[in-house]
Amino acid sequence: MRNRHALALTLATAATLAAVPAALPVAAATPANSPAAKAHCPQLSKKLTWYGDNRDRLQQMIDERGRCGSHRGHDQKRPVAAFDWDNTVAKNDVTDATIAWALHHDKILRPATWKSTSKWLTDEADRALTAACGTDVPVGAPLPTSTDTACADEIFEVREDGKTMSGAAAFAGEWDHRHTVPQYAWVPQLFAGHTVKELESYAAKARKEALAAPIGATQKVGTHEIPGYIRYYEQQRDLIRTLKKAGFDVYIVSAGSEPVAEVWAGGKGGVGIDRKHTIAIRSVLDRKGRITTWNQGCGDVPVNQGEAIPYIDGKRCWINQEIYGVKGKSAWDKQDWSHRIALGGGDADTDVTFVGDATGAHLVLNRNKSEFMCRAYDNADGRWVVNPMFIEPLPRKTDPYPCSTAAYNEHDGSKGPVLREDGSVVPDQADSVF
Template sequence: MTDLRRWAVAAAAFALTVTGLTAASTTAGAQPRPCPRLPASDGWYGDNRARLQQLIDRHGRCGGNRVDGPAPVAVFDWDNTVIKNDVGDATMFWLLRNSRIRPPRDGDWHTTSRHLTDEAAAALAGACPNPGRGTGVRATLPTATDTDCADEIRSVYADGTTTRGETAFSGFDHRRMEPQYAWFAQLLHGWTPRQIRAFAEAARAENLTAPIGAEQRVGSTDVTGWVRYYDQQRDLVRTLHGAGFDVWITSASPEPVVDVWARGAGIRPSRAIGIRNVVEHGRLTARLKGCGTVPDGDDSMITYIDGKRCWINQEVFGVRGAAAERVQPAHRRQVFAAGDSDTDISFLRDATALRLVLNRNKNEVMCRAYDNADGRWIVNPMFLHPNPRKTTPYPCATTGYTASDGTPGPVRRADGSVVPDQPDTVPAA
């Protein structure tokens, strides 16, 4: 045997010995990784921080817990849950102030939303004259200088009415669709995802540097002009990640916009679910992607109430077809969920271990959170500018619930019993 070959054999034997010792020592002597601690900070109400730490200790891939199998899932709503104020509003107002909205093809505003009423389409056409024939991909409406046009678009989007007070949208399922939110995504038609992300970056920079409480002028109206991340929620996301949770965002804002903001909370774009447009030739169209039994282009379901459940089931857990619209078995649901509004109620209810609600005085979600039928709900005031305590109870037993056709009714538990009216017991911090 040559010296070279003898050296190679000896080196291989040594490597095997080291590998074996390493594996044996890892198996026999390794200590479980301790679960990370959620930082102490002002803003957590009562024992909420302790309850969140219990969730982490019990379900995280840390401590003495098993680490095989899929990671536990946590899902956060975005606007007014992880941040204060609304990134959809922030970006929409930036588009209007910078003339970045494209006119509809042939001047027919009905093409921007199947749910737009004739009155709204006429009001928009009257206030926003078509820039002219041949409106190619570069044409935009001059909303930075045309106050009437900016006012009409802002009113339809933000108020759901024309500037004359006429209803702007009709004919939609109120548990699956909020056409005002969807319309913002649909008004992004003609732009590429990269361009939309650039718009969102510009709006983000303005709103994060603006003083808290600042306003901006859109058309002839002063609107909210600032946004802030909640430090407490960023701490929670970071701690959940450290404990091995698979953390997702779901939002009723356009997905390219959410992608930009989510990075600031440590959420990768691949873990953000927002309203998705159908894309053709690299540009967004005014048609929307579907979920469950809803085909692309039907424009009847977005990430809103039951639509959030569908999109989470489909994108997070891989459930397809009609099953995505239904509550899944416990092992195919999120362990933790956080939200602030009735738009979040379905995916909050689906969470198996703990549900955090930031109190914005929204009827159905606060009825269910305060009723706390299974002991898994916790309520916290908003971390910035919290709402004052409501002086009257939430109307849970009469009008706290909104049906698919928009009619109000009582909030019911899973067994069909009616939730009694609930007092607002978590005061502003």
């Protein structure tokens, strides 16, 4: 089992895999595929509502790729399913819930300087945070954010929108916009000085409050109003359970802090995904076991300050590295058919690359994110499964997605056209599943 908090990750030597065709194999016409045999295969619940024929399409993939289909022998590598977490497996953002709880309970420790928390933090943000939170509290002591509205506001605004309360950019400089986003990387950096167990306890307490709050509830963080409730999607819980019964290895791949994702994914009331199968931002710990502002790296990016988190192409890198043992620069590349996941599930542009890499089904919860929905509605391989959010779905987006001009997130942060693998441009797409 991996040591998720080691300074450098040691990957097991990748097992030699049998060659697999570059197209989805169709299960042979054997008794295992007969109606009578399939009646004994793991089945998705018919009591839970899916959009259109999505349940049947997912069930077909499970039947074809699981233990009742191509994965029948113990000599084959288990098929893999991977899911984003926030707004994919659970409604609303567990990272925001954890930060809110921490701010309500004075759990953010004052850094020596705010600039030290992120390599990209601007002078304007440093001054705004220093002015709002003050310098009276000793370095390393808790900030009184439960009563200091200005301090809580400034911290949450930087996290939420990448800006100060006055509207100045909180982050600046150069980064690959398909490998990271500084305000996401800043979340575990905010908890520098805490142990992993402390952060897990904050996430657990936030989880208890969010699950107890009624659907639609809100909460205040400073003057910010954010969702106050979180719910596991029962359809996704059932899908994960069915996949596991059918012989799939199921992973969570999140752009949040790994201890927070682990609290929600595993344990009592979770979805049965353990630490080994949870991938998120992994903080480097100091000699006393406390979180630092440094993260473990991926591919050819070593230990870093946020340059390579599980974000857009970064999610592919982490899947390739952690699940398939791909090392070095190649971990950023799309792999051959036998080294890709069978099912990917997500809700936002941060998920578009790894979900698109799936060979069996690309499950999309529609949150009106342009690049992701362009891929989904273009449906180039016929395997994209689009579903409205199961709780409080968004209304239809009235304007077409600008796929042909400005939906793709370029590496430099600009916007461009979404291209198919053959280089052709995806035409603008109308929103049709809502």
